[in-house]
Amino acid sequence: MNAAVTELFMAVCRAEVMALKPGNVHVHAAGHGMTVEDFLLSAEVAAPEIARAHAPVGQRILRAVQATRAAVGCNTNLGILLLCAPLARAAEMPVERSLRDRVGDVLAALTVNDAEAAFAAIRLASPGGLGQTTEHDVAGPATVTLREAMAAARSRDRIAAQYADGYRDVFDIGVACARSLTDADAVSLAEAVFLDFLTAFPDSHILRKHCEMLAAAVLAEAREVRRQVAESSSAALRREHLFVFDARLKWQGINPGTSADLTVASLFAHLLETREENHTGTRA
Structure with missing residues (x-):
């Protein structure tokens, strides 16, 4: 197990549930039959499997889903x-x-065995709205x-698209946003x-x-x-707009879960890059 990667993964999962994300589970409001505690425990048990040194990608996914299912009994983190x-x-x-180039190398080296393990993980997690495909x-x-x-x-x-497109959204949208906010804390990011x-x-996920x-x-x-938030004159008013939107989405049973999953992945990539830059003294 890579202790540094384990800790970074847990850190971004904690930051994500602390953030006010409309329609998604966070410390300000549970939802969709899940709690913040479910997500924190899921991160704790999944982290060692995601960071298991030299393990194939598919096995990391499957073992992390198995650990999550055993701990909380539902799908909190498949994406x-x-x-x-x-x-x-x-x-x-x-x-x-x-890191982006190395992710490309990892994706290019994925195997049928990785697919078999990931398929088993998806079946075990049983995400909502999965359906069947031809x-x-x-x-x-x-x-x-x-x-x-x-x-x-x-x-x-959109998660599948990251595998196909070399994590384009993660790096071009998520990591780029995080890099632009140099003074922000993890929750604000x-x-x-x-x-x-x-x-x-x-x-x-809504689709x-x-x-x-x-x-x-x-x-x-x-x-x-977002326009209303940008034009608000105070932090309290900005958060009020987000709280109202959050309540409305949850009342309708709408969960923009893919946006949350991409957020975690982007913060994880950002922290991994930052850690490497601090160790090497160069920016990738």
Whole structure:
């Protein structure tokens, strides 16, 4: 187990649940039948598996989901684990190249065995709205690499798209946002990154569980709320806009979970990069 990577993973998971993320579980309001304690415990038991040194990506995902399921009995973190396992594996590689380049190498090296393990993890987590597909269905055996399977799902799942596109959204949206806020604390970073994702594109968790029309409506509303927040004259008023939006989404049973998962992955990548820069004295 890589102790530093374990601690960074737990740190970003803690920051994410401390952040006011409309529609998502956080310390200000539980929701969707889950509590903050569920997420904190999930992070604690999953972290050693995500950071397990030299373990294949698929095994990291499966073992972390198994640990989570045993601890809390529900799916709190599948998207987080799918996104963070390749980042943790890339962090073990020599730092002569950027973390983003090393993630690309990890994705290119994924195997059918990785897909088989990830499929088992997805079946165990049983995420809402999963349904069935005609190509590379997780209910059946894996016949292609994990990256190929994810590429087939990229149009309907933003997490899958990261595997296909070399974590483009994570680095170009999430990490870029975190880097721009040099004086912000971890919780403020999580809130800013989450809003960037929530207003960038329709959340694919909403798409999967509900419909395209609702996902588009939430995107439009999120952009309006963000405008109101930006124009607010005080921190209290800014948070009031977010609280009202949060309550409305939860009352409707709407959870922009993909935006939250991408937030955790982005903060994880950002902290991994920062750690490497501090050790080498250079910026990747």
